[in-house]
Amino acid sequence: xxxxxxxxxxxxxxxxxxxxxxxxxxxxxxxxxxxxxxxxxxxxxxxxxxxxxxxxxxxxxxxxxxxxxxxxxxxxxxxxxxxxxxxxxxxxxxxxxxxxxxxxxxxxxxxxxxxxxxxxxxxxxxxxxxxxxxxxxxxxxxxxxxxxxxxxxxxxxxxxxxxxxxxxxxxxxxxxxxxxxxxxxxxxxxxxxxxxxxxxxxxxxxxxxxxxxxxxxxxxxxxxxxxxxxxxxxxxxxxxxxxxxxxxxxxxxxxxxxxxxxxxxxxxxxxxxxxxxxxxxxxxxxxxxxxxxxxxxxxxxxxxxxxxxxxxxxxxxxxxxxxxxxxxxxxxxxxxxxxxxxxxxxxxxxxxxxxxxxxxxxxxxxxxxxxxxxxxxxxxxxxxxxxxxxxxxxxxxxxxxxxxxxxxxxxxxxxxxxxxxxxxxxxxxxxxxxxxxxxxxxxxxxxxxxxxxxxxxxxxxxxxxxxxxxxxxxxxxxxxxxxxxxxxxxxxxxxxxxxxxxxxxxxxxxxxxxxxxxxxxxxxxxxxxxxxxxxxxxxxxxxxxxxxxxxxxxxxxxxxxxxxxxxxxxxxxxxxxxxxxxxxxxxxxxxxxxxxxxxxxxxxxxxxxxxxxxxxxxxxxxxxx
Amino acid sequence: xxxxxxxxxxxxxxxxxxxxxxxxxxxxxxxxxxxxxxxxxxxxxxxxxxxxxxxxxxxxxxxxxxxxxxxxxxxxxxxxxxxxxxxxxxxxxxxxxxxxxxxxxxxxxxxxxxxxxxxxxxxxxxxxxxxxxxxxxxxxxxxxxxxxxxxxxxxxxxxxxx
Ligand SMILES: Cc1cc2nc3c(=O)[nH]c(=O)nc-3n(C[C@H](O)[C@H](O)[C@H](O)COP(=O)(O)OP(=O)(O)OC[C@H]3O[C@@H](n4cnc5c(N)ncnc54)[C@H](O)[C@@H]3O)c2cc1C
Ligand code: SF4
Ligand code: SF4
Numbered sequence: 001x002x003x004x005x006x007x008x009x010x011x012x013x014x015x016x017x018x019x020x021x022x023x024x025x026x027x028x029x030x031x032x033x034x035x036x037x038x039x040x041x042x043x044x045x046x047x048x049x050x051x052x053x054x055x056x057x058x059x060x061x062x063x064x065x066x067x068x069x070x071x072x073x074x075x076x077x078x079x080x081x082x083x084x085x086x087x088x089x090x091x092x093x094x095x096x097x098x099x100x101x102x103x104x105x106x107x108x109x110x111x112x113x114x115x116x117x118x119x120x121x122x123x124x125x126x127x128x129x130x131x132x133x134x135x136x137x138x139x140x141x142x143x144x145x146x147x148x149x150x151x152x153x154x155x156x157x158x159x160x161x162x163x164x165x166x167x168x169x170x171x172x173x174x175x176x177x178x179x180x181x182x183x184x185x186x187x188x189x190x191x192x193x194x195x196x197x198x199x200x201x202x203x204x205x206x207x208x209x210x211x212x213x214x215x216x217x218x219x220x221x222x223x224x225x226x227x228x229x230x231x232x233x234x235x236x237x238x239x240x241x242x243x244x245x246x247x248x249x250x251x252x253x254x255x256x257x258x259x260x261x262x263x264x265x266x267x268x269x270x271x272x273x274x275x276x277x278x279x280x281x282x283x284x285x286x287x288x289x290x291x292x293x294x295x296x297x298x299x300x301x302x303x304x305x306x307x308x309x310x311x312x313x314x315x316x317x318x319x320x321x322x323x324x325x326x327x328x329x330x331x332x333x334x335x336x337x338x339x340x341x342x343x344x345x346x347x348x349x350x351x352x353x354x355x356x357x358x359x360x361x362x363x364x365x366x367x368x369x370x371x372x373x374x375x376x377x378x379x380x381x382x383x384x385x386x387x388x389x390x391x392x393x394x395x396x397x398x399x400x401x402x403x404x405x406x407x408x409x410x411x412x413x414x415x416x417x418x419x420x421x422x423x424x425x426x427x428x429x430x431x432x433x434x435x436x437x438x439x440x441x442x443x444x445x446x447x448x449x450x451x452x453x454x455x456x457x458x459x460x461x462x463x464x465x466x467x468x469x470x471x472x473x474x475x476x477x478x479x480x481x482x483x484x485x486x487x488x489x490x491x492x493x494x495x496x497x498x499x500x501x502x503x504x505x506x507x508x509x510x511x512x513x514x515x516x517x518x519x520x521x522x523x524x525x526x527x528x529x530x531x532x533x534x535x536x537x538x539x540x541x542x543x544x545x546x547x548x549x550x551x552x553x554x555x556x557x558x559x560x561x562x563x564x565x566x567x568x569x570x571x572x573x574x575x576x577x578x579x580x581x582x583x584x585x586x587x588x589x590x591x592x593x594x595x596x597x598x599x600x601x602x603x604x605x606x607x608x609x610x611x612x613x614x615x616x617x618x619x620x621x622x623x624x625x
Numbered sequence: 626x627x628x629x630x631x632x633x634x635x636x637x638x639x640x641x642x643x644x645x646x647x648x649x650x651x652x653x654x655x656x657x658x659x660x661x662x663x664x665x666x667x668x669x670x671x672x673x674x675x676x677x678x679x680x681x682x683x684x685x686x687x688x689x690x691x692x693x694x695x696x697x698x699x700x701x702x703x704x705x706x707x708x709x710x711x712x713x714x715x716x717x718x719x720x721x722x723x724x725x726x727x728x729x730x731x732x733x734x735x736x737x738x739x740x741x742x743x744x745x746x747x748x749x750x751x752x753x754x755x756x757x758x759x760x761x762x763x764x765x766x767x768x769x770x771x772x773x774x775x776x777x778x779x780x781x782x783x784x785x786x787x
Contacts, residue, residue, distance in 0.1 A: 142688065192637065194692025232639035232690070261644035261688055276643025281655035283644065 005079030012079055013119065021126070021309045024400075024416045025336030025372055030121045036114040037084035039071070043109040045081050049101035057089045059166070063156040065174075066166030071101045071110075076164055085110070125336045125363035128320065129356065130306055132297040132342035135190025135204075139197050142262045143186060143293055149175040150271055151263060151291045154185075154210060161217055171221055173289055175269060179222060180289030184273055185211045186260060187231040191296030202317050204296025206348040208235045211294050212245050215253045228254040228286065230275065238348070263291050297346050310337050311399050313525050319345045330359040333525050334398065335372065335416065338362050377419030377436045377491060383409040384609055385431035392423035392432055395494070397525035420524035422494030425534060430602045437490055442500050446507060449486035454508040455584055458485045458572045461500065463493040463528075466517035469559035474566045481566040482573035484510075492516065494527035498538045499598065501552060505591035508584050510576045511551050513568070518556040528556075547587050551579065629701055633663035635691040642685035642695050652781050654678040656685045656695050663698060674781035676702035677713050706778075710768050713780035717770055724762065724770075727755045 004010050015035040023029050053069035061075045062068075070090040073083050091098035092112075102110040134155055137145040145151050150173050152160070163169040173180050187207060190199035208231070215227050234255065236245040249255060260273040264285075272285040299318035300306075307314060311334050313321040320343050323331040330338050338359035341352040366372060381392070381401070386409045393401040393410060400416035401423060403409075412423075421434035433439065449459055462468040468489050474481065490496060493516025504512050514535050522528040535554040542549050553572060557565045642656040643649060649656070654675065662670050670676075679699035686696045706712065712720070723729050727750025740748060750758075 188639075188690070193690045195690075232637050257638070258640040258644065259690070261641050261684070274644050276640050276646070276649070276655070276657065278640060281640075281643050281649070281658060283646070283650050 001077055001079060005081075014079060015084070016119070018306075018309065019118070024413055025334075025366070026124045026415065028123045028126060028336065030123055030126075032119045032121060034117045034119055036087075036116050037082065038087070038090075038110065038112055038114045039083045039085060040109045040111055040114070041080070041082065042107045043082040043105075044107050045073070045083065046106070047083075048104045048106065049083060049110070052100040052104050054098065054100065055089050055091060057086070061159075062166045063153070063159050065156055065159055083109075085112075124367050125338065126310065127338045127340055127356070127359045127363060128306060128310060128312070128332075128343055129340040129359075130300060130343050132319075132346065133300050134297055135199055135295040137189050137293045137295055140189055140199070140293075143189065143260075143291070144263050144265070145293060148263065148265050148271060148291075149173075150180075150269075150289065151293065153189075153293050153295045154207065154214070155295070157214065157292045158210075161214065161221070169221070171218065171290075178289075180225065181222075182226040182228070182288045183218060183290045183292065184271070184286070184288040185215070185227070185229045185292045185294055186263075186273070187211060187229065187234075187294045188259070189293040189295050190298070192232070200296060200298055200317065202346070203235060204346040205235065206346060207294040207296055208233075209238065209241050209244070209348065211292075212236065212241070212248045214292070215248045216244065216251065219248075219251050219253070226254070226288075227252075228256055228273075228288065230256050230258055230260050230273065232257070232259055238350070297342060300343075306343075310334050311397070311525070312337070315345075316520070317345075319343065330355055330362055333418070336363075336366060372415065374415055375417065375419045377421075377434065378414045378417040379412045379419065379421060379423055379432055379434050381410050381412055382431045382433070383411075385429045385605065386410050386427075387429060387431075389428075391426045391428070395422050395426050395527070395530050397422065397522075397527050418524055420492035420494050420527045421490065422492060422524065422527040422530050424495060425497035425499075425530075428601075429605050434491075434495065437495060439497070439499070442488065442490075442497075443503060445488045446500065446504050446509075449488065450504065450507040450509055455510045455579060455581060456484055456576055457509055458482075458511045458513060458569060458576065459504045459509040460485050460487045460513040460515060460569070461493065461496045462487050462489055463516040463523075464489055464491045465523040466521065466559050467493070467515035467555075467557045467565070470557040470561045470565040473559060473562035475562075477562050479562055479566040481569040484573050484576060485569045492522070492524050492527045493531040494522075494524065496531060496534070498534055499595065501535075501538060502591040502594050505551075505587045506595060508588050509551075510579045510584070511553065511572050513553045513555060513572060515555050515557050515568075518558055521558060542587070542590075545590050547590060548580075548583050550575065551583075551587065629663045629698060630666045632693055633660045633698065635693055636660045636664055637691050639690050641688045641690060645684040645688045647682045647684055648678055648680045652678045654781070659702075660693060660695060660698065663702075671702045671705040671709065672711055674779040675699075676706055677716065677778075677780035707768055708766075709774075710772055711774050711778050712768070712770070713778040715780060720767070721770055724759055725755070726750060727758055 005012050013032055013034055015037065016032050019031045019033050021028055021030050049071045050069050053071050055070035056067045058064040059066045059068040071083055071085050134153065137143060137153060143151060159165040160167050160171055161169060171179060191202065191204040191207065193199045194201060211229055215229065218225060218227060234245060236242045256275065257278040258275040260275050262274045264272045266272055266287065270287040270289060271291045272287055273291065274285050276283055303318060310332065312332050315321050320339050322329050322339060322344060323333055330340060332339055340356035340359040344355065388403050388405050388408045388410055390403040390410065393403050397420065398416050398418055400413050401410050402413060419434065421437055424432045424434055450457060462471060471487060493514055496514050501512050514531060516528045516531050517523060519528060532554065535552065539549045539552055542552065555568050557568060638657065640657050646654055646656050648654040659670065659675050676699050679696060681696050681699065683696045686694045689695055719729060722731060732748055737747065
């Protein structure tokens with residue numbers, strides 16, 4: 001940390017919070033709010049002020065096990081190495097109230113009038129490493145964290161073990177200050193439970209080894225101390241970890257495969273862990289002087305704000321989602337934004353550093369190059385047709401469309417556009433088109449696919465990443481399914497315009513299938529949510545027109561689900577013989593009406609736009625006005 | 626039993642149910658063992674004393690890490706045992722008492738006197754109510770209470786370890 005603070009090319013903004021971000025890869029503008037320290041850089045770190053400050057409040061860094069003054073240094077290695085004033089506990093500059101630190105400061109560094117500052121930064125890439133929050137075990141009432149002084153969290157205990165900590169590295173029972181003779185650890189507190197009040201479903205992954213490490217340290221601190229670890233599984237999967245676990249056991253630490261159901265206090269002040277014997281199942285209470293709860297972590301409560309700032313995706317657990325679990329583990333779907341550490345998933349320090357190094361490398365590759373190759377497949381908006389209604393911008397998962405109401409048009413920022421094409425179907429005026437996947441291409445493909453015996457065909461629209469890959473997988477695995485299916489590929493199922501489906505109906509397709517990635521797996525964050533609503537809406541309209549909705553299906557098939565693909569096609573093909581030709585004709589007529597209506601509306605809009613055009617062209621404003 | 630096995634197979638063997646169990650210290654019930662046997666699809670589980678040892682306090686269910694309703698599992702095992710006609714005598718007696726009077730606890734002379742002292746009217750479930758209860762139980766598939774199993778059912782007396 002000191003090295004980073006001293007590095008000429010690294011600027012550390014301590015006590016700062018990111019307020020907003022705009023722009024795109026290579027061109028981000030970040031607004032950061034830096035909190036007023038009320039101590040200027042003239043501070044020499046002499047500490048005279050601390051001696052005179054009359055205020056004493058719990059020290060956050062010491063997990064409340066120690067106290068600090070209102071003027072303080074957050075922790076010894078803090079950068080910059082300056083003191084700061086906590087405005088919430090400071091009595092004030094008024095000499096009647098206090099002002100003592102200002103009186104003694106020889107460097108004249110104290111300035112109560114200092115205000116928060118807003119810093120605007122231009123940056124090319126961003127690494128999000130905002131971490132996670134430790135689980136607060138108060139709701140795990142059975143362990144009495146808020147009732148018994150001698151029940152501590154693992155973080156509190158780590159502070160106690162630190163030579164620079166509140167007890168100078170001496171282990172003492174908070175209730176009486178005595179050295180404990182017996183210490184118990186309860187694993188998985190806040191992790192691996194289906195009860196949301198008691199914690200999270202996942203394994204926090206670092207706490208087993210943290211306990212193993214702590215037992216070894218404690219063994220050195222207190223001679224002959226008894227240590228017991230209550231666990232459900234010890235997960236010692238990292239390099240050298242099994243060895244540490246073996247050493248801990250060899251050192252006499254007892255590992256008991258049983259999670260206590262309660263921690264109570266007896267008359268002598270000892271803590272009783274109630275367990276069922278792992279072998280006989282017999283119930284008993286084991287007495288200890290201290291109980292340490294090995295707490296896990298949960299996503300930060302302000303994750304929503306960070307997610308919105310950078311347009312990130314989250315996993316079911318609430319951690320930020322990487323672009324690809326194997327091939328792009330530190331990238332995010334937003335170009336130029338990377339992830340490192342806890343924010344992506346719980347892990348230990350080594351894995352955090354590995355990931356941080358990877359993220360920094362990924363970012364510096366971009367920075368060195370100075371330019372990025374953008375997707376060839378991008379969307380574009382015809383300014384002559386666009387009304388700046390902003391519908392397309394609303395569905396764009398990458399916020400790649402900016403709408404300028406004044407100029408009366410929306411534009412695609414190509415560096416941000418990932419080419420899903422979800423915006424296209426949203427435009428009522430046919431102003432949006434996607435390079436390499438134009439409307440015309442789709443209509444031509446539909447024509448070709450339904451050239452012969454259309455009633456006997458299943459016309460399937462497949463997204464490139466999941467469903468098309470799933471069909472491919474079924475193929476290479478030699479899975480058998482009917483040949484009556486005709487596949488049309490798009491990058492994302494979000495590209496599938498209802499007009500394509502209607503056109504297929506008009507061309508008498510027996511059954512139409514729209515297929516994409518499962519919700520949450522979309523290659524374009526959540527573009528497939530638009531697919532879902534669009535298909536549902538169209539089915540609703542078909543129902544209202546008295547048509548058979550059994551001819552339009554929406555199914556999610558992933559790249560690994562070849563079987564599912566084959567089964568889906570088999571199921572739909574089996575329905576083909578029962579499709580009534582009268583029904584097909586009725587739907588075709590209806591679909592044609594819909595198309596004609598759409599075309600008339602767009603044509604009228606075009607006319608309207610065209611009318612003032614010659615005059616505008618004369619004035620040099622062109623079609624962009 | 627496959628439904629039971631599926632639920633029970635989420636068990637992580639953390640043993641917190643055993644530590645929470647209020648029946649265990651009295652009659653030696655070992656919930657984790659029962660969950661494990663259910664997960665393995667042990668067909669003999671419903672025939673043993675375990676299902677009847679549970680006092681349905683739900684302490685296990687309230688703490689289970691895997692979200693298994695362990696107490697409900699005991700109920701399902703009891704239902705399974707009952708379907709096989711294996712109902713312990715004490716339970717059989719209570720069921721008969723309910724079917725005869727509509728009350729799980731008999732109205733004794735003592736309760737009658739206390740009601741009188743409190744100024745409450747005498748209490749009895751109406752014959753029609755009892756009849757309705759009987760037909761409901763028949764419809765729900767309550768087995769014949771007079772058909773006794775060949776081997777007596779062990780319900781695990783207090784103090785008796787499993
Ligand atoms: C109890 C406990 C014990 C552990 N013991 C060990 C151990 O023994 N060995 C080991 O290898 N690992 C251990 N770990 C894991 C280790 O702590 C983590 O791997 C590591 O701290 C994660 O680093 P990080 O930088 O990703 O996140 P953090 O350490 O959480 O840091 C994130 C930082 O981002 C800041 N931040 C958040 N939001 C914003 C914002 N909007 N603007 C500006 N700043 C922001 C936070 O204030 C914080 O300083 C332990 C974890 C816990 C909870
Ligand atoms: S690492 Fe160990 S203690 Fe932590 S949640 Fe996973 S199994 Fe439990
Ligand atoms: S509490 Fe749940 S997970 Fe733990 S042993 Fe019992 S049944 Fe299994």
